[in-house]
Amino acid sequence: MDLYEAIYSRRDVRHFRSDPVPDSVLIRVLDAAHHAGSVGFMQPWNFVVVRAPELKKLVFDSFARENARAAENYAGDRRSLYDSFKLAGIMEAPVNLAVTCDRSRRGPAVLGRGTMAETDLFSTCCAIQNLWLAARAEGIGVGWVSILDPETVKRLLEIPPAVVLVAYLCLGYPIQFEERPMLEQAGWESRTPLDQVVFAERWNHRWSALSPE
């Protein structure tokens, strides 16, 4: 698949078909993730492939608890809209994937990390985006579930205390790839025009190439 096609048709997917994801496809997607750049070639990531229904159920329970709590932030129409959203496909997705960052990998002095310690986490996120796009090219949907208690998930998957859970992803063949992000389609938020997020030379200075007078 063409890169730009993958970028523009990538979606956060929550509705999955039950067809299994072949190991060979999953390996291609994981290898793409593993070929992201990383600070000091640290490769601080790990991927825990979760397929066991009993494990998925325990993660789902954490999602359900945290989602009930999150819903309390909203009232009235906004609350009704929130409650109408399907925010995770943990049980339906044939593959769940925990993505972690081992912050102590390669010792204390990682090249390039002395000034910005969080670059190991940032590298891990670059790997996740590679994975997300590779999955799209394979016809596989990915949903990022952030509504859960990271410490609970770590305990369930026996992830060491010092390792950070960066993402919990659901993977599977989607019912469909939507035209637009769900939250845009539902009117929850709108896409910011590009000329409002790009500046020239200094913060808040408009770039004439994007905003001709």
Next chain:
Amino acid sequence: MDLYEAIYSRRDVRHFRSDPVPDSVLIRVLDAAHHAGSVGFMQPWNFVVVRAPELKKLVFDSFARENARAAENYAGDRRSLYDSFKLAGIMEAPVNLAVTCDRSRRGPAVLGRGTMAETDLFSTCCAIQNLWLAARAEGIGVGWVSILDPETVKRLLEIPPAVVLVAYLCLGYPIQFEERPMLEQAGWESRTPLDQVVFAERWNHRWSALSPE
């Protein structure tokens, strides 16, 4: 360009030709970044396009100071090897790009962020990876400079105190895209085999699809 080709041939580039990057190309690359997913459709990122030589020079000065400090972490052969690395192409790259995350965008209750507050930073990194790959498809190299003082760069670019500098990137047409990452080529670090970063069901449990007995 094919997605997998972009993923496998993307490099962290530090040697640039002086040819300018056309605005139209830069806009395509920035628009690709802006189409990353983000928690609660928050789109917390901004991009400050820096081309003014006097600004680049001041950023370079911060890099030079921090790089001298970082070199002190190494001794002997390792120090000689470190000193031989070109770790940034700030002055040569026709375009520098500061990528930021506004952690307060869309108010205090962003959908999906209540449980994992760092997901706004993580979304910004997904946007950076989109940009990196789109640049590769356009024949443009990107180098991520983490060896600098983020607060100095923020002051130079008038980035508000509450906004986080996530990355400082150099963009331009490269002398060439190397076959392998510089740090691998130089023997500084090696690529971890995939079966050591992927586990099944639980941490440290090998996945039979990758490690047949």
